[in-house]
Amino acid sequence: MSADQNLTLAQSLARFAVQTRFDDLPEGVVESVKSRVLDILGICAAASALDTSRAVRQWVESQGGVAQASAVGVAGPLPAAQAAFVNGVLAHSLDYDDTHLPSVLHPSASVIPAVLAAAEASGASGKDAIRAIAIGLEVCVRIGMAGYNTETKNSTFFEHGQHATSICGAMGAAAAVAALAGTEADVCNALGIAASMASGIIESNRTGGTVKRMHCGWAAHSAVTAVELVRVGLTGPPTVLEGRFGFFEAWLHGEFDATAITAGLGAEWSIEGIFFKPYPANHFTHAAVDAAAALRRAGIVPADIASVTLGVPLPTLRTIGQPIEVKRRPETGYMAQFSGPYAIAAGLLGGGGLEVGLDDYTDELARDADRRALMDKVDVVADDRCSAIFPSQFPAVVTARLNDGSTVVEEVLVNRGGPGNPLSFDQLTRKFRDNARRVMSEGAMDSLERTCRTLQDTTSVQLLFADLIAVDPLLSAALADATHSRLDD
Missing domain, CATH: 1.10.4100.10 (2-methylcitrate dehydratase PrpD)
Known part of the structure; x- marks a missing residue:
């Protein structure tokens, strides 16, 4: 047009x-x-x-x-x-x-x-x-x-x-x-x-x-x-x-x-x-998770680390690195989602989902003593190279100084979930199931996934909610399964 x-x-x-x-x-x-x-x-x-x-x-x-x-x-x-x-x-x-x-x-x-x-x-x-x-x-x-x-x-x-x-x-x-x-x-x-x-x-x-x-x-x-x-x-x-x-x-x-x-x-x-999110946190933190996960896969554990510098684009520093005393001491899982230091801890310790998942951003883990000890070692600074790439990507450069005197650098310059490093449909389905399994049965998830996959052939979008309207977060998993079984009938 x-x-x-x-x-x-x-x-x-x-x-x-x-x-x-x-x-x-x-x-x-x-x-x-x-x-x-x-x-x-x-x-x-x-x-x-x-x-x-x-x-x-x-x-x-x-x-x-x-x-x-x-x-x-x-x-x-x-x-x-x-x-x-x-x-x-x-x-x-x-x-x-x-x-x-x-x-x-x-x-x-x-x-x-x-x-x-x-x-x-x-x-x-x-x-x-x-x-x-x-x-x-x-x-x-x-x-x-x-x-x-x-x-x-x-x-x-x-x-x-x-x-x-x-x-x-x-x-x-x-x-x-x-x-x-x-x-x-x-x-x-x-x-x-x-x-x-x-x-x-x-x-x-x-x-x-x-x-x-x-x-x-x-x-x-x-x-x-x-x-x-x-x-x-x-x-x-x-x-x-x-x-x-x-x-x-x-x-x-x-x-x-x-x-x-x-x-x-x-x-x-x-x-x-439009970038899909692989992790349940502010997008500015994702490359930090990936860099810290790379350190973990290289065999580095928290006890090895003397200090960490998380380099990020200057415009993101206010969101995930300031005030640093708040970012090192998130009181809730929600605050942890906006914390650069917590992203380093989460990636280094590993978790569920596609690298870390919802269960890695709880109030209890945000206040966990071991994670806070690790967060105390993290400084968040502006990195010129990251700033030059932003905002086409939200990159991070992580520099870990180890207790043995050595230094390890991990660079993540392209985010997962975007055109440069896309998530496959299977990965998106795994993310969906990791999310939905908390309140939906396997049968209900299968049904919703099929409806979305063939949505262009669906006569009414009401079918999308056939199982979701029955979601009750207070129900036990067994009762939720029984409820969805009745609906499927």
Whole structure:
């Protein structure tokens, strides 16, 4: 689709959303979307036992409303916007959801919950959902890239303390939900309304708090709500993005790249390049896990180590290395997910999943005396070579000085899960099962995996939730198995 100079940015995105058909999607995009649905639903299942997940379920169940859509771990159906909220919170709560570089966005955690809730409520097919998700992910990424500063090689959203994931996620998800059955005017108005709902700040990355887990849920909720408001007659400004008092002025002080939104729109897709996460932690820490795991495979144990220097890109230092006294003393598993020193400890000691898994980020392990002793030996510093590569990758250089006087250096310059070192479908399935097994039976996991694999042939996305709506994190494994057996019957 060539850019029309007479259209505003929102109108251009709306035209792209409405004119794009399922058959226009490249095969790789379709396969990538299906894998991301499986990935997100597995994360939602694993996150359903968190205190914050129980809190948001309690909140939505207290709201009432007309039953329309399902949410993971909720006993009964919910209004679509509230189902999107619950699943969006769960999707982002483990910091296990995918990442786009260099925008540093987590697009799927907002877009997929919003689309699945709206698609279920409207009776949309698997093809409809795949198409809408692809549109939403593309819009989210392009708006995020409009705020990427090529000179500083960093997101301007991030520099302002803004959570681009939730801010851009609300916009991408709104375009996606509106595209399910809307006109160009509907999509444009949905973007105009969602822009007044988009929000999120990231101070909790530095000093704690669980509010970040809410961000993608609120973005998904905002998207569904915006489309519902369009249907009853509300409208948004057509210049909502580039206008004098629009989205980019409000968030980025007017500093944005419009061509990042329009160039190649409809012909060039970003989706296959979005990085899957192999580890349940902030993406900035992943290369540190890999480097420390390489030390472990080389036979180095914590007792051998005198000190460790973790070199990272300068822009990531604030998130995973500062304040260093906090990063060396995470009080919870959640805080450990944002700690460079903890990533070294986790990788060096080894764990589950694809190298380390959810069981390696518990509150108990975050406070473990042996891990803290190892974290005390870790300094996190800016590394010039890593800074030069960032944000196309989140590299790390680990220098371990051993008690025998020798030094070992491990460099990880390309992240696992991205185009340069992709995860296979089998690895993604293993990640899904490692997540979902906590609350789902083998039969239920098999069923959900088959549905995702053939999603384009599914007449209703409700089939995705046939087992997930029965998830109760408080049930024993045996009782959960029995529950799913009854549903399978």
